[in-house]
Amino acid sequence: MDVFEREKSRVAAFYDKKTGSYQYVLADKATRAAAIIDPVFDYDEKAGATSTRNADAIARYVDDEGLKVEWVLDTHPHADHFSAAPYLAEKYGAPRAIGEKVVGVQKLWKDIYCLPDLPADGSQWDRLFAAGDTLRVGELDGRVLFSPGHTMASITYVFGDVAFVHDTLMMPDAGTSRADFPGGDAHALYRSIREILSLPDDTALFVGHDYGKDGRDPMCMATVAQHRADNVHVKDGISEEEFVATRTKRDATLPLPALMLAALQVNIRGGRLPDPECDGRAFLKIPLNRFEPVDEDE
Numbered sequence: 001m002d003v004f005e006r007e008k009s010r011v012a013a014f015y016d017k018k019t020g021s022y023q024y025v026l027a028d029k030a031t032r033a034a035a036i037i038d039p040v041f042d043y044d045e046k047a048g049a050t051s052t053r054n055a056d057a058i059a060r061y062v063d064d065e066g067l068k069v070e071w072v073l074d075t076h077p078h079a080d081h082f083s084a085a086p087y088l089a090e091k092y093g094a095p096r097a098i099g100e101k102v103v104g105v106q107k108l109w110k111d112i113y114c115l116p117d118l119p120a121d122g123s124q125w126d127r128l129f130a131a132g133d134t135l136r137v138g139e140l141d142g143r144v145l146f147s148p149g150h151t152m153a154s155i156t157y158v159f160g161d162v163a164f165v166h167d168t169l170m171m172p173d174a175g176t177s178r179a180d181f182p183g184g185d186a187h188a189l190y191r192s193i194r195e196i197l198s199l200p201d202d203t204a205l206f207v208g209h210d211y212g213k214d215g216r217d218p219m220c221m222a223t224v225a226q227h228r229a230d231n232v233h234v235k236d237g238i239s240e241e242e243f244v245a246t247r248t249k250r251d252a253t254l255p256l257p258a259l260m261l262a263a264l265q266v267n268i269r270g271g272r273l274p275d276p277e278c279d280g281r282a283f284l285k286i287p288l289n290r291f292e293p294v295d296e297d298e
């Protein structure tokens with residue numbers, strides 16, 4: 001766990017090595033109020049087993065620090081891990097939120113999974129945020145940017161000199177996240193990123209993933225100024241057309257995330273597992289031959 005001290009806030013970053021995901025606890029130094037952002041619910045695909053290992057590590061930190069969790073936030077419906085938002089929200093009696101366009105993602109994927117009874121109205125969350133909406137964590141004022149591109153529902157949470165940009169940007173040496181999932185859009189991603197990079201230069205941008213580029217250890221934060229100077233995909237001077245060409249070429253070489261077909265059917269339910277069918281157990285559905293395999297050696 002890494003801790004970042006900012007003027008009014010403290011950000012603790014928790015890394016899930018299995019999925020390369022970063023999960024965060026944002027705390028207001030003045031009041032000890034906190035928000036948990038993008039927590040992971042562990043899933044072992046070989047055993048089909050879930051666990052709360054990551055979420056419990058976050059909860060231990062919250063409890064040790066005496067924090068009061070006021071929100072459990074997701075930036076978007078994740079394609080590579082299950083969300084632990086329901087587990088942590090229930091534990092702390094906190095509301096869960098995501099971007100309002102999650103309704104579009106639900107509509108898209110309920111057809112892909114053939115889940116006609118799944119309500120595609122966002123009712124699985126307590127609050128759906130639109131662009132410009134505000135929220136508070138203790139005395140920290142937050143606001144929401146609509147940041148589509150990686151998914152059609154992605155949002156960014158900005159709290160003063162800190163922003164949670166999820167899978168729009170990656171660290172500057174890795175560039176950006178893919179835009180080729182159903183509902184993704186490289187043009188939209190570029191514009192979302194330019195909006196994020198118009199925040200003040202010293203804003204700390206916390207990313208959703210890092211895999212440790214070229215042997216360096218995984219990292220999760222770079223400032224707006226660092227991205228504008230060094231981001232290999234979107235530093236200042238790179239045009240939308242250049243970015244879209246780079247992003248599209250790269251996306252064509254990427255296999256789908258190993259857990260995508262398992263994860264999205266859980267995450268469009270707000271992170272809840274499907275209802276039990278037999279023996280108290282839930283089952284996942286996999287749409288066969290809906291997606292093309294990508295040959296990684298080509």
Ligand SMILES: [Fe+2]
Nearest residue numbers: 077078079167
């Ligand atoms: Fe993602």
